[in-house]
Amino acid sequence: MSRFWPRFGMVVGIILILIWCLLPVVWILSLSFKSEDSIINGNPGFLPSEGTFAGWDNYVGVWENDQFRRAILNSIGISLIATVLSVALATLAAYAIARLDFKGKRWVLSIALAIAMFPVVSLVGPLFDMWRAFGLYDTWPGLIIPYMSFTLPLAIWTLSAFFREIPWEMEQAAQVDGATSWQAFRKVIVPLAAPGVFTAAILTFFFAWNDFVFGISLTSTEAARPIPASLSFFVGSDPFNRPASLLAAGAVLATIPVVVIVLLFQRKIVAGLTSGAVKG
Template structure:
């Protein structure tokens, strides 16, 4: 394969710059709002760069959500988000591994139908599922519980995980598994010691994508919880200001920055593995 020319690389770099700026500016604006005093939000004289950045940086919004009046709402919601999203991701990835392996290795009727159904379910409107789930959950006692959120999140993450991971398992040479079995390994040992390590980039990529999907959900979180299992996206809607006429913009932005940090850190640390996983399933080799 021919290497891209320096001219082509330069053109792509120039095109990437405005996209990066377009993506980063909202994040910086969110950080800037979280560092402003409530009185400075609408005061141009208290800000620089056209009202973009505050002249005096304050940490009172972060103190409010961690140690102040909003900590009783934010900290439990942050804990719930971690428990629910990590649980949904773990269950989805484990189930999707076995399903994707069966789709890639076994011949049976309806295999394409399973993949098509998984893709169709992932595009199904979440709002359409909320009303019946709300009624059922209230009847069987799952409303406002951690399992009551994990189960609907599987409807979001599992089809996506199956579809994504199937492409990676199809790229693994069948001969490597057969060689392990010839050497005396059982089917389970070949799957655990040969297939899973080779599919690790794809598994990791799927885990990241499913975690982000669950982490950013708002509809299920706001509709199927009350107080005990409320996650951060839903909790932000219940932030209140010092009075009914004051919008807690700074506190909301501070909470948004806190919940965005894990996502940014994961992407920065594991970006090579994410890219490797996404590209490994793109071509056959």
């Protein structure tokens, strides 16, 4: 009996946490399958009154919208480019910080962390004026550069912890066998730090995919506007009555790539996050 109550409390706590986390997801799924008339008339409950299959029209309507498809393409392209560039530069910088001794190394990491924690909103105004002067406003590079400015310091901080855990003797053994410093880094160090590289890439991609502030402030057309910002302009035929069901369907479709990535690579994500946290 003494073990019953702790286990019961743990089960109840887990159920409450799941309800708290999944309730918004269930609610937006419910809205995405309801018609506009059902929402306007105040249909209670989670299930649509007109049938689930009728709600698929919302997804078809969103996907057939050129604005939505262009925004998805922008998000995929911008997020992937920002991820590749950030991880590549962060890998080289983190290796230098972990392996080389130079003055101000701790300051570099401290400044990098401070930049990663800097308020995004405070940079929107200066970037708006700069990008208009440089011709980067409403372009892919105009979003990739701000994304990298925040994700690169975080990736450097994450990867430097992994490189410090790799034994220095393994790199020296590769050099003794005839490998150059670059070959030892590329064929020995990087594969061993793969969990950290993967974790940095996932964090970078998620930041770029979910960004709203830069996406809505540094774009004015659908040429480079990503999906979070584009959904805020998706007003339908009547700008005074936003299509809540279509917006919910668009939000669900925009979330699918992130959910798929997490489900496919959840083991690597967890391994990468925990490997850098314990130093043996």
